[in-house]
Amino acid sequence: MTDHTASLPGTDELRRRALDALRRVGASVPAGTGLSARSPITGETLLDLRADTADDVGRAVDEAAEAFATWRTTPPPVRGELVRVLGELLREHHGDLADLITIEAGKIRSEALGEIQEMIDICDLAVGMSRQLYGRSIASERPGHRLAETWHPLGVVGVISAFNFPAAVWSWNTAVALVCGDTVVWKPSELTPLISIAASRLLDRAIERTGAPAAVHRLLLAGRDGGEALVDDARVALLSATGSTRMGREVGPRVAARFGRSLLELGGNNASVVTPSADLEVTLPGIVFAAAGTAGQRCTTLRRLIVHRDVADEVVDRVAAAYARLNVGDPFDEKTLVGPLVNERAATAMATALDRAAADGGTIVAGGNRLGSGGGVFVEPALVRMPGQTAVVREETFAPILWVLTYDTFDEAVALHNDVPQGLSSSIFTRDQQEAERFLAADGSDCGIANVNIGTSGAEIGGAFGGEKETGGGRESGSDAWKAYMRRATNTINYSDRVALAQNVSFL
Structure with a gap:
């Protein structure tokens, strides 16, 4: 791996870039104390910001609840117009928002631009969705009666997002919630306040252009206490939270205790199965991007490689050779493929995991070293063969570690794959149709996402995103994920001139 950490931009340069991007989108920074905007590129603080308090959370929910009374009766295509204008503004400021993501989350340029494209894509999808919030007609057993299902806006949606997709996950929830007639209160990660300010300001501009109620969206810049206030507020009908399984264990029961709904996108421990028939020219780039992209800090990052014993040595050698060609360093440099870890805690978790693996008999084949001497945390993605x-x-472990396991039979591979608490994303590399179909079958992968001949990362917004088991069971983005943001009503319409009870009940 090539160390490109010697020529990183300085804190002053990053601060200037961030302020320029904010100025171009029309946003200003709430000066004060309580929160700091920092960059993992240097590990240093860029700006100090005012943190919102629990009282601010209450006011934000008050305003969103009041706006909901108007927004829920606004025709869905009119609600879609707001999201359409937001999409236009995202296109206009594509590069500005990508700059902020690179500065605050450390993503390489192409991945940061890709995240903004994902926001644009979900806006396009949601605009079309605004004319397709379909119910259904159901056959009634009673003459002169009709059964129907209708869908109605749910209420205030609270969104708690994570640092690794600081804007895209907000857009998944917000674009869909808005066309469904909900209002949104957003508590982003305290690690990425600047991109949150910029995205929220663009939505405010779209609100101003379309005449939508100003409080259909509210941004909260707060720490854990602000998130807890949002979780516990009974007026928040749906709480969408993205983060660790540990966080989900706290959020889920607290929302359930007040009979609210939760949409949880939690941890992943994603695996790819490589069979003897796999086309390694297809397999290699799928593995390397999924494992090393975003410095291993995606919920869909490839963390386990389950390889048939007959091809394991060749696959490991190819991945190790590809790792050796990865440039690690300045994420603004177009040659860089691996940027920084988000903070020192991530580096400590990675080092601890590698020490535990060595104690278990694991062998580091490639990478695992720390690079650079500055305040930013740069590491080589690690490739580790494990005995089991x-x-x-x-x-x-939310860091770029790829564990390599071997198998002999297909059933053994599936059992290994499923023998983890998480169930987000999975894939198989094979040219055997039977193996591919078995992997996708009910007794194959137990994940919410199962791919063939592609890695575990890089989901498109047209499909529902989410996982099973400790991943939380939530679904966001496309398909019918919109139903999580609405309430269902079953309607019985009697258009006859008599009363007929169901199940032939006779009364009076």
């Missing part, structure tokens, strides 16, 4: 699926392999 030990405890550390079954856990999610």
